[in-house]
Amino acid sequence: MSSKKAVKVKTPSGKEAELTPEKVWSLAPKGRKGVKIGLFKDPETGKYFRHKLPDDYQI
Numbered sequence: 001m002s003s004k005k006a007v008k009v010k011t012p013s014g015k016e017a018e019l020t021p022e023k024v025w026s027l028a029p030k031g032r033k034g035v036k037i038g039l040f041k042d043p044e045t046g047k048y049f050r051h052k053l054p055d056d057y058q059i
Contacts, residue, residue: 009051
C-alpha cells in the first residue's frame with residue numbers, strides 16, 4: 001500500500017497550496033511517455049480541478 005504525498009499546486013483561485021491528489025492517472029498516447037494527472041479539491045471553494053504531477057510521482 002503506497003501513501004500519497006502532497007504536491008505544491010496552483011489552485012483555480014490563483015493561490016499556491018500543498019495538496020494531496022484524490023485520484024491519480026496517466027495520460028499517454030500509444031508508444032509515448034505521457035504525463036501524470038492528479039485530481040485535487042480546492043480547500044476554499046470545494047471545487048475539483050486537475051493539475052499535472054511531476055514525472056517522479058508514484059502512481
